[in-house]
Amino acid sequence: MLAYILGRFVQFLLSLFVASVIVFALMSVLPGNAAQVALGTNATPEAVAALEARYGLDEPPIVRYLDWVGGMVQGDFGTSYVTGTQITPVIVDSVQVTAIIVVTAIVLAVAIAVPLGTFAALEQRNWVGATISALSQIGIAIPNFLAAILLVMVFSLTLGWFPSQGWTAPIEGFGDFLAGLVLPVVALALVQAAILTRYVRSAVLDVMREDFIRTARAKGLTRTRALFAHGLRNAAIPVITVAGVQLATLLVGAVVIEQIFVLPGIGSELVRAVANRDLLTVQGIVMVLIVLVLIINFIVDLLYPVVDPRLRNAA
Amino acid sequence: MSEPNPRDTVATDPAAAAPAVPERRRRRLGAPLLIGGVLVALIVVLALVSFVWTPYDPGAVDPAARLESASPAHPFGTDRFGRDTLTWIMDGARITLLVGVVAVGIALLIGTPIGILAAVFAQYPWGGWIGAAIMRANDILLAFPALLLAIIFAAVYQPGTGPAMAAVGIASIPGFARVARSGTLQVLGSDYVRAARAANRSPGAIAVVHVLPNIAGMVIVQASVTFAIAVLAEAGLSFLGLGTQAPVPSWGRMLQESQQFLTTHPELALWPGLFIALAVLGFNLLGDGLRDRFDPKMEVR
Secondary structure, eight states, rough: HHHHHHHHHHHHHHHHHHHHHHHHHHHHHHSSSSHHHOOOTTTOOOHHHHHHHHHHSSSSSHHHHHHHHHHTTTTTBBTTTTSSSSSSHHHHHHHHHHHHHHHHHHHHHHHHHHHHHHHHHTTTTTTHHHHHHHHHHHHHHHHHHHHHHHHHHIIIISSOOOOOSSOOTTTTTTHHHHHHHHHHHHHHHHHHHHHHHHHHHHHHHHHHHSHHHHHHTTTTTOHHHIIIIHHHHHHHHHHHHEEEEEEEEHHHHHHHHHTTOOSSHHHHHHHHHHHTHHHHHHHHHHHHHHHHHHHHHHHHHHHHHHHOHHHHHOO | OOOOOOEEEEEEOOHHHHHHHHHHHHOOHHHHHHHHHHHHHHHHHHHHHHHOOSSTTTTTTOOOGGEEEEESSSSOOOOOOOOOOHHHHHHHHHHHHHHHHHHHHHHHHHHHHHHHHHHHHTTSSTTTHHHHHHHHHHHHHHHHHHHHHHHHHHHOOOOHHHHHHHHHHHTTTHHHHHHHHHHHHHHHHHHHHHHHTTTOOOOHHHHIIIHHHHHHHHHHHHHHHHHHHHHHHHHHHHHSSSSHHHHHHHHHHHHHHHHTTTTTTTTHHHHHHHHHHHHHHHHHHHHHHHHHHHHHTOOOO
16 A cells, blocks of 8 residues: 555656656747747847846756756746746745635536436436436537636626626635636536536446446345445546546636636736746746646545555555 | 457357348447537538638628628628628638647547557567556646647747647647557457467557557547547637637637627627537537447447
């Protein structure tokens, strides 16, 4: 068990290292250089050289890479060449907003998908199951930004129940905070719930065919009771895997939702940095997102043996 | 479809089994395949027709006909410059299909051989680590979702259709590699490959003669699903202003430009939104239908 955790941790660190090299390499192959990009094409060579010297851009790539990674390990993402401000506070502030939205969304998605998918599997042969399957198929086809626009049209512009944009920090007013959270979270959660419902349904259907369910039924349990007593835990593994992937997808997918609802999340900062050609900030935010994705994958790996005791010894 | 299928070899009486096959195939041409096929065909026809005919010139600005609702002259209405929405939807279908075809092409042509190689190497005692290394690299690439990679490309190069296609294609390589690897492992474990090996067939010949035809179905399914992802990613990127740039019509940018008219002219958002959803639904259903057809044992993967 300990060997399994250690093995996964080493893999996690290795992935982290490779990902940081890829991100750094991608940003360093930029045609022209970062200082020139930041100052614009009219800048004099002296001004470019001065900016390069100021931010250490004239150092060889390996030194810059080590500087960058070394700084990040200590929680310092450096100073933006474009705005001249520290990048770390920007990331820390914005990642909290994104985390609140994304975590709420995945919780909501799981809360919708698990009962709905289980129900669809149990009612597989009649119109209820078929309707749930068809609805989830349509839900998958709707991009989250389209869902967001439709929600704004109905619940904000027509009914006026929720604000169409903006963010209130929880301390400034908890009611406003919740009201502003509803539409972005629902927009993100609906689509993911549709995808997850299909996986839950298929996982439950697979489990229902297992021998231990037949045994439980032979002992006199109803289908539903057999499922709840023995089946759901076994169906959890594929569902956890997908939910983990979805959480990672949501982190990045939230970029578009944050733009629509004008939320100060990490996606908005990323888009702004791209527009400003602020490469060091882009580099930092991308790295934070990838670290979060890798952490989610790592946690999902650790959850397997917790959910399924058979994997503890196998691992 | 005459390739040896291990499932069909169970049939004892060839005469009795022969008519059963087409009958079973016909039954499986179910609703998903049919609806998916029709939707995809609709998008393809829209794009093809747009090359020879559109109701108006996509660039034609008509200040007198700004923000018109649906009418016989403009069945889908007009946008803030008086441009015909139907024309833009038709032209936008081109970009949607172009991004899908190029992205799927990149991912398929790189990912499938990688997956086959990883599986083939895993068969040899000296090659196990190569197969493992390939799949590890694959997993790391998985940490770069398509949208994120596309944003990085837009930051490093100029935002545009090209970087968007490349990014979505590269980000989709791991999916193809995984499918190809697991399919290849399955085929390599079969009796007929063992027979081919005993007959001293080279690994390359086995890969071409036995593996490729047998994993083709799974790869096509993956292509269809990836196509849907590419359509979504292109729309999302163009929505952010990081994808297809003006003046080339794109559904994602139409949706983004419609945002300021949500209160007064919601149909400006509904048309591009509807077609994005139809395209994604079409390719997803097509993938589902094909999966049922190629592998009846597999439900949702």
